[in-house]
Amino acid sequence: MKKSLILLCLLSVQHILGQxxxxxxxxxxPLDIPLILAGTFGELRSNHFHSGIDIKTQQRQGLPVYAIADGTVSRIKVxxxxxxxxxxxxxPNGYTSVYAHLQKFSPEIEAFVKETQYRNRSYEIEVFPEYGQLRVSKDSLVAYSGNTGGSSGPHLHFEIRSSLTERPTNPLxxxxxxxxATNPTLEALYAYPLSRDAVVNQSEDRVxxxxxxxxxxxxxxSEVAAIGTIGFGVAAYDRQDLAANQNGLYELEQKVNGRVTAAFDFDSFSFGETRLINTLIDYEYLSKYRRRIQRCYKLNGNDLSIYKQLENDGKLSVxxxxxxxxxxxxKDLAGNTSRVVIPVVGRREIPQEKKEVQKTDHYISAGKPNNFDLGKARVFFPANTFYEDFYIDLQSSNDTITVHNNSVPAHKNFTLTFDTQGYDEEFLKTAFIARLDERLRPDYMKTYKRGNxxxxxxxxxxxxxxxxxTVPPTIRPKNFKSKQWLTNYRYLSLLISDDLSGIASYEATLNGEWILMEYEPKNNTITYNFDDKILDKKQCDLKVVVTDNVGNSTTFTSSFFRS
Known part of the structure; x- marks a missing residue:
């Protein structure tokens, strides 16, 4: 009986995941408008693959979003x-649909969310309703499209996942x-010498x-004259009709003399492997030139499950x-294709362009933990923080440390520790670790303070x-003035900002009672909806407290009238 149950589960998983x-x-x-995409599944993003499709919402918010099938709300996150x-x-068929960057939820779900937020006294929540508590039917309204979160413009991010594994699959x-009806676009083509003796067109480096x-x-x-083990990479994108967006490829296939040596597609991938995008692309090239080259061969450390076929890791021994x-x-999912033919001739040529390896005093063995003492600071890299061994540039000067540069991707978090012994206590109270950007401006890093x-x-x-x-946050009213009558106002809005370490928390009360403020960090606005609570006083006393990441705090008070 147990074996039959296991076999049934395996067959169910195969049914869910089989193309x-x-x-x-x-x-x-999910929408009652023609689907025009701003982003495709598997698209190359910063340190991750795009796990759904981005549907344009006609440059506006508030479009009705519908349940794609009968089901039950399993999770809500704000x-x-x-x-x-x-x-x-x-x-019920084993899938979960995901709708993101929403403006608000349908009335029943919105009431459930608001009750949870007020109970937790927090705008940010994550809740898992009991099965069947919030049932929906196919075609029923579940939300309205918006621009919340990390969205850069109004759209609906939509996903379909396996309910069993939470593995996202291509909604198309x-x-x-x-x-x-538009073919993918090939922007550029590159060849890579991969073995120690490899030369491509008289170069030991990418060409x-x-x-x-x-x-x-x-x-x-153009003809490639090469010797040794080489590989190829493409800079390419795909477009759908009615949109100019340069979206991601669906499928790539490489043949050598008619034989498939590499093939991958974006039917599905797991969230656990999404950061491995940095092994698929040429990360060093991206850091220098802001163009993503997809490798047609596998690097060490590339454990992506997107490959359908591989021979010699997609590398060519010339x-x-x-x-x-x-x-x-x-290829794209609609069957449109673009093809490039590359003639390769095995010819040994003297390299005119040498590949330089910058040697430093410190070396990373990727498969082992690496710990470096830099005097006033220490850096610890757990095993497999990086995909390959390399010489790492580590420099220390007073209270500033340079940890190589952004041309190398890190797969795991590493720990950077500063010794603060000898610093003035007043300085340390409002001090934090900052990463300097290209203009040497400090960006706050979550800082853990323990002893010295x-x-x-x-x-x-x-x-x-x-x-x-040392500068506390600023707070100022956006749509009202003190002592103003706000009887016909639907909402109350304030601007909050911090000049350096950033906003850590905010809290508001009205006549001494906690109220929900929706924070939109993209425009530094917090908003209270008057429909949330029935006010029993004509004069309303508002108090808002905003605290930054090092503890500086600002309190704003104001009164207004409402009948």
Missing amino acids: ENYPRDAFRS SHWGYGKALYIAH LYGLDVRD QLSLTRQDDGSYLA LQGMNYTVEITL TFSTRTRSLGTYTLARD
Whole structure:
């Protein structure tokens, strides 16, 4: 009996994850407008793959969002950044739909959320309603589209995940209608010498190949003269009809002499592997030139599950006197393709461009923990913080430390610790660890203070220092004045900001009672909706307290009238 149950579970998982079994008629669209995409599934983002599709909402907020099928609300999360206001609905067929960056929820769900926020005395919440507590039916209104969280403009972020594994899958596999008759675009093509003896076009380093458009729409690359183990990379994007957005590729296939040596697609991936995007792209090139090159071969440390086929990790071993035809095809889900042919000839040439390896006093063994004492500071890298071994540049000067540069990606958090012994106590009360940006402006890092040490955990290489914030936050009313009658006002709004360490917390009371303020950090606004509470006094006394990340605090008080 137990074996039968296990087999049934395995078959269910296979049904959910198998591409050929994605149900194409089970779900409706989450919006009642033509679907035009601002972002596609698997798109290359900063340190992660995009886990859904971004649907344009006609440059406005407040469009009705509908349940794509019968189900029950399984999770609600409201946060200042990330997904902002997000709703998760579990469906009986084993999938969960996700709707993010929402303006607000449907009345029943909104009431549940507000009750939770007031009970917790917090705008940011994460709650998991009991199964069946908030049931929805297909076509029912569940929310309104918005621009909350880390959104850079009004849109609906939409996902479909496996309820069992929480693994996101490409929503376009489920039959959602998006007009697309546009081929992917190949912007640039690169060749990489990979082995110690490898040379490509007289270079030991990455080289860009010239491209010629053919009559059939394909590309022909210039001849590659090479020896040793080499690989290729593409800078490319895809577009759907009716939108100019440069979205991500769906599929890439590489053939050598007609044989598939590498193929991957973005049907699905796990959140646990999403940061491995930094092994798929040329991270060093991105840090210098802000262009993402997707490698057609696997690096060490690349454990991505997106690969359908790999031979010799997608690398090509070029022998003297041999000829090879490499063909790379870019595809989208609608079947549109772009193709480039690369002639490769095995010819040993004297390299004119040498690959320089910058050697320093410190070396990272990626598979082991690495601990470095820099005098007034220490840096600890856990095992597998990095994908490869390399010489790391570590410099220390007074209260400033340089941890290499941003050309190397970190997979895990490392710990940076400053020795604060000898610093003035008054300085330390409002001091914090800051990362200096390109203009040497300090960005606050979450700082842990223990005894005579300050420490922080981060994945970002760069320059760090001890900074001080002595200026408290500012608060000023946005849509009202003191002693004003606000009878016909729907909401109350204030501007809050901090010049250095940033806002840590805020709290507001009205006539001594806690009220919910919705914080929108993108425009530094906190807003109270008068519908939340029935005021029993004509004169209302407002008190707002805002605290920054080092403890500086500002209190704002005002009175207004409302009948």
